[in-house]
Amino acid sequence: MAAKPHRNLVRSYAQDLRLFGSPTKRAGLAATLIVLLLLPTVVQDDFWLSVLIYSGITAIGAIGLNLLTGYSGQISLGHAFFIGAGAYCAARVGGDLGLPLPLWLLASAAVGAVLGGLIGPFALRLRGHYLAIVTLGLIFVGEHLWRNLTSLTGGNNGTSVLAQPRIGPLDLGALEIAGENYSRNQGWFWLVWALVALVALLAKNLARTRPGRALCAVRDHDQAAEVIGVRAGRYKIGAFMVSSAIASMAGALFGAYQQHVSPDDWTLLLSIQYIAIIIVGGLGTIFGSILGAVFVGALPALIDEYSSVIPGVATDAGGEGFISVFALNQAIFGLLIVLFLVFEPRGLAGIWFRVRAYFKAWPFSY
């Protein structure tokens, strides 16, 4: 009787590249999906659901940034600009024209892709430091646009986003299945996390096939990549387009869920939050983007909710305490970035991979 090969043995590239390689992975994925499906029926509290919804939206945006920064190595401080563009697009296409969910989501993605395609060519001439500074400029130029294109963005006061989460007869804002009514937050939870799964799947597929490998080659050395037959320029612009399309989708969801957006939402702090997320989660991993979004993305909401019990935090202007909620957020993002880069550059995903490798190789772990 021939012995079955060990489950960890990989004998071909196709096998190595499988999406859901081992039975454990498949089981883990199925368990995650079931948890996500059942969670809103167990946790019905509006605060916690909204935190998880914001985390999900942030996860989508973070996957986009990780494709650009983690996989293809292009530093962008301008992610907030694309997120804002998506939100305003949702306000106009979904709200004013009253189109259904798939259309306003796709319209936002298209707007993001076009804007990314306009910024992308800068990445061809500039790398590293220069690109970081240009995308920093994009934040300020964008803020000027948002404040002055009053007919599109409502100027300083912002605009309400009336885009509805409606697909045909199905309204996720007020879901009714088999006589059972579900709240707006429950519907949004399912919508957002289904989209997280979809975007993660798309990104994972992108990353494990030729484009993903080409992006990594460009990241590691763009000229060397050209030598082995990768069109570096095309892939850099492509990465910008895909990344900002995903960012705009996240922005559209953010706007539609929050129902009102203003230029103050798209500042440098938002870009830095996303960068903190992918650094904490793990650069160059899709899984890490989601992990980081859940940990870091939930922080501002949690700090806001529990600011009264954290010592030294002023809950409102002129209140007791030496540090405001806003400043505390800022400091935490800064600290997370510095600490993770110095002590754990591979992020939470790196820790997870180490733990997994330990058990995989057990009892020969070292």
Next chain:
Amino acid sequence: MSAFLTNVFAGLALGSTYALVALGFVVIYKSTGVINFAQGGLLALGAYLGYTFANNLALAFGVAILLACLAAAVVGASVERLVLRRMVGQPPFAVIMITIGLLFVLEPLITAIWGFDSLPIRNPWNIQTIEVGGLVLGVRDLWTIGLTAAVVVAFFLFFRYTAFGLAMRATAFDPEAALAQGISARRVYAVSWAIAAALATLAGITLAAGPAGLSPSISFIAFAAFPAMILGGLDSPAGAVLGGLVIGLAEALTRGYQDELFSWAGSNVSVIVPYLLMILILLIRPYGLLGTKDVRRV
């Protein structure tokens, strides 16, 4: 005509501030290859230290400036020693993000100590003006331009004629060869951070002595100094000064003629003029007006 000259003068004063900050960027970039996004934080910290020395300890303004520059220099060198030293040899992404992280730690620290309110820094210039040939010039602006000019000259003399200036230039040119000659790269790195922090502090205090006073948002001036550095060329001190003056002039002139010429572009368009100029120059001459074109090898 006199309105135009007033604008030019205001532009030169603003440009001097940019030039000081940009000079700090260039010093750090040349010797360590790092772009320091935390410069704005160091600038604000230095300015607030100056406020403490001038107002709370009631020292003479000149002494307060000197002490603040020294204190900021110590902070700058410590930041280099504690954080940046660990990042030598890491990819640019990690290093840039470290400095951004530092900026986001420094800013809340400053608001936690000194608060959000605008503070008036005690200074002998105030809003005094002198009149020269029909032109009304602010005393503070004159001092800003004069101090910057003096510092820039001292800076160039230091690099040209002192042994340590030579060591810094050698390290910037080729760190390994400099090490082989017995130059301590560590000391060069620390000193360049100290110099940058002191320059930023000077810029911060001269700016804070103005009508707007001292508030945490003062650190934003460092973002606008990026275009100045890029315009001049990342690795050129002379370029940083030139870039600072050009950016300052462009911003002041746009602000001066906002209503007549730029009303179509929305209010406060002068704030984004530095960035627009930067994008323009990057498309035409990516290595800046006076920078050296870098050659990349596979």
